[in-house]
Amino acid sequence: MQTERISDAEFEVMNCLWQTSPLTASDIAGLVPQERQWSLQTVKTLLSRLVAKNVISHEVDGRRYLYSPLVSRSEYVSGESKRFVDRLFSGRAGPLFAHLAEREAFSEEDISDIEKLLREMKK
Amino acid sequence: MQTERISDAEFEVMNCLWQTSPLTASDIAGLVPQERQWSLQTVKTLLSRLVAKNVISHEVDGRRYLYSPLVSRSEYVSGESKRFVDRLFSGRAGPLFAHLAEREAFSEEDISDIEKLLREMKK
DNA sequence: TCGCAATGACTACAACCGTAATCGTAATGT
DNA sequence: ACATTACGATTACGGTTGTAGTCATTGCGA
Known part of the structure; x- marks a missing residue:
């Protein structure tokens, strides 16, 4: 279901x-x-x-x-994100990121957000 | 068109x-x-x-x-990526990344790919 | 040469989508 | 008490999608 x-x-x-x-x-x-x-x-x-x-x-x-x-936004977004990444990037976030980078889809703010998240993930 | x-x-x-x-x-x-x-x-x-x-x-x-x-894969993927990020993350890649991180959607390999890309972008 | 197989064109049809109109009923204002 | 209104339910209707079937033609193998 x-x-x-x-x-x-x-x-x-x-x-x-x-x-x-x-x-x-x-x-x-x-x-x-x-x-x-x-x-x-x-x-x-x-x-x-x-x-x-x-x-x-x-x-x-x-x-x-x-x-x-009945479904939270976050649940929904997760499902859609998975569909999206599976369909267009064989389920891998690396290629997604590479594509966005190539198309200059990141703002300065995005980049620092991401760096911060990476640092947090390391811990 | x-x-x-x-x-x-x-x-x-x-x-x-x-x-x-x-x-x-x-x-x-x-x-x-x-x-x-x-x-x-x-x-x-x-x-x-x-x-x-x-x-x-x-x-x-x-x-x-x-x-x-007549349309390259990369063109198509760009269009779809934009639609996706606009629709679910108000066009910002930072929140997209945060969401994926929260859902543990990254493999070790994804993370090192991304770190490498970030270093290249800095130059 | 003659029938068959391959091919594109056209048609089909149910489910889903965007966008409502209409209908029946029940509350509400006067 | 009666007309109007607010609501949910049902119906509508053209477009898209998934998944084909059918038809007319034509080249090819026997």
Whole structure:
């Protein structure tokens, strides 16, 4: 029973729920980024699909639902990261890093973050 | 005219073409990983879709086509990496790295690769 | 020469996705 | 009490994806 795939649009909804929960459908319609100006109905559809996929739960509150995540952001990010690194870099972080470096995808800040992490890992 | 999205199945076909090209449809049907035992027809459908998406080209050879990539693996990987890091880590490599570290996603080899790259970047 | 095999083109079809509209019901304001 | 509204459920609909089947043609082997 591995976790179901979450689509791009569903992911926006999850981001709201990961930030605050529980939330109603209308709450979420109000929170979703402006560039994706969804109708309330669209948000409700996404919520039902997420419930069907078993990644959020809904608790009855009067005649509304309060939605909460069942999967943490960190769990989700881990799964996606693994998929990504497996698919494009044969599961190895070294080549991923090399690729990002080659494309100059690192800021100064990224680099010092990484150096710090490496020092911590050494201990 | 940004590059079209490539689906998972299509990606397997691209991997064959990135390794060797040009190839015929039958070549590819023979090369594709065993776990995805596609019929020749399936491979042909994927090839037409890739042509329609403008990421491979086909050159006539008698009554067959010889297919070749129009997009390099490295270009593709860059695009996907950017999408991934933007979506899950707000475009910052530092947090990506931190997440991988936390999940113990690095092998010893990865770590020494990365250290080496960092030293080279310093110069 | 004649049938068959290989090949590309077109068609199929269910699941999933983005984006809603509509429907039935129940609470709410007046 | 009645109209309006807020909600969840159901339905819609075109596009993409995975996975092929079918069709028309044509070169090749016997």
